[in-house]
Amino acid sequence: MISKSIDPKRQAIIEAATRMFLAHGYRNVSMDKIAQAAPVSKATLYNHFDSKNALLAAVVSNLCASLLQTMSEAVIDSDDVEKNLKKIAASFMDLFFSEDGMAGYRLFITESRDFPELGQLVYESGALPALTGLENYLRRLNDDGRFSIADPAFAANAFFNLLKGDLYFPCLLGIRPLPLGDEKNRVINEVIPFYLQGILHADQ
Amino acid sequence: MISKSIDPKRQAIIEAATRMFLAHGYRNVSMDKIAQAAPVSKATLYNHFDSKNALLAAVVSNLCASLLQTMSEAVIDSDDVEKNLKKIAASFMDLFFSEDGMAGYRLFITESRDFPELGQLVYESGALPALTGLENYLRRLNDDGRFSIADPAFAANAFFNLLKGDLYFPCLLGIRPLPLGDEKNRVINEVIPFYLQGILHADQ
């Protein structure tokens, strides 16, 4: 029986597979290449994972956990609403406009067609926690009487959708480089005032 | 020399390839399967297209043209701004939340990694015309003195981003069915009032 959590070869396989799936896409990476990169023999690879699909599941699960951790590090600790929103926005932007974030997005939506449980995993362990985190914060603002947000769920979705701005689609298509800090801040500074005005219906 | 525009076998090949690429993804469809579906022999297929990549380029080019036509049918003909925006929104929603729209999005962002010119084609013949169309309409509203929109480019992007609402990502991940007319209208009716309030800074 193999220890699932700390076996070094297993970890090496997952890390190599993650790197290569993100860089080249699931279909373009062979088990031979993964074995070479790990580096282990192909028999060892199949000793740890029954199939290439099983390896993908492990990779995605691992990836979601680490991505979620990145996002959840955006702590809401100020009384300044605008400051808190900027903090959440910045952590979102850093994640989504990273090489790994882009590649993960491509990987998830491409492969979830053939592996429905993969889409479920991504949504529940990635998108949903981020959305409910923001939604809960907006509800607290409602409860404090500082704002009256008619539909916090809609507002949370709108926030993340808006932050994609004019950058995300061209980046996904590979026709422009990833934005640097200045450009990401430009979008954030466009989005936040609009957001405060349009959705939050600020009372004060 | 083969006539590029009206050759029936060529058309049959492109149509079959488009259907299968959208349904199963570029990598999951073999030239054998395309030849069977067309139906032509594989030799004929290679007589019309030098490689599988060349066939993909033809498919994407053809697809962008037909998608663009769908969007451009949303004519702006009323004096009622809200009515016009709803019309644009509906045509966007019908396109993006269709099976072909979803599958095309997956295909474009997946394959543009390995074919950069494909991303360029999609952006220039698909996204950009839609964006500039809305942007120009917003500028006209500015010029008429009916609104004062600070940044029409930002506003155009925000409009389409917002319409993805809470539906698009789950649909892409395959964890919920495509929205019907009622659900699409629900999102539209959430987005439009917010948009008018937050971005357009309506003067009247």
Add this chain to the structure above:
DNA sequence: GTCTATATACAGATAGAC
């Protein structure tokens, strides 16, 4: 131009020695 048949490469997965 179109077909059947095939060349060549490489994929996922396994056998058997140690």
Add this chain to the structure above:
DNA sequence: GTCTATCTGTATATAGAC
């Protein structure tokens, strides 16, 4: 458990008859 060597299927692309 790990390795080298291999099985089996299928992919892209082509040769040669008609």
